[in-house]
Amino acid sequence: MSFKLKALLKSPWVFHLSTGSCNNCDIEVLDCLTPRFDIERFGMLLAPSIKHADVLLVTGSCNRKSVKRLKRLYEQAPKPCLVVAIGECSLSRGMFIHSYNCPVPLDKIIPVDVYIPGCPPKPEAIIAGVVKLIEKVRGKTKKAK
């Protein structure tokens, strides 16, 4: 476990999933990948398939139809898989909390490691959150030693 996480931290590949968001958080996630913010400095690459990914970035408010897809993706992800919730919708469903189509928040469906609030969060906030995730996991591996 410790060895796997250590290897993961060198270059975590991220997979980006939108569970019914307004696409604003998705645009900010894409901004992180552009040369201006360049999240590749931390070794992060966007993985085309969840089977290649170490980190699952989730945006959106988890509506009834996408919850099934989200569970299926999480089952397919190689473990250990870290989950990052981006934006107010995936944290607590934001303004859609009483919507008929968004019954359960994300962290009641799958375990979430880092929450990045904002509507949408700035690319700087996303980078700060991801760096905190790396620090958190690194602290965990040190303790495991």
Added chain:
Amino acid sequence: MTREEVLNEIKERFSGDILDVFDKSPNRVYIEIKPESLVPVAVHVFRRMKARFNIATGTDVRHGIEILYHFTFEDINLMVSFRVTLPKEKLEIDSLAPHFKAANWIEREINEMLGITFKGHPDMRRLLLPEDWPEGVYPLRCDYEEWDKKAIRDRGL
């Protein structure tokens, strides 16, 4: 065709079907029509007057459910909306989907969201709601109540 010609043609041809004309702005007109005369009006506006069927919208108002059929005349920058009000006891209207295909999906959506029966619709399946959604529960009605016992509606504080 100018704006006056379009409005005059609709008013003259369907004088018995029109209940009210609300001239809101230079490029927006609302015409209230009887529910049973929707198909002849819409087909004439679409086929003969070459308007584009934009979208239909349904709203739950206090005295019934109203549907607005929006038609645009793009070359003169005019949008004509035909308003139909259905009483809550009898939520039925003739379908426009056999006459033009653009009405197919929006009628399916209005059917599942507001519970209006479109008579003569060729393919009335669910469009947006999930498979495990109960029958007879319409989420966009005013009297919609939570049916899902597992739903969590607090922020965990």
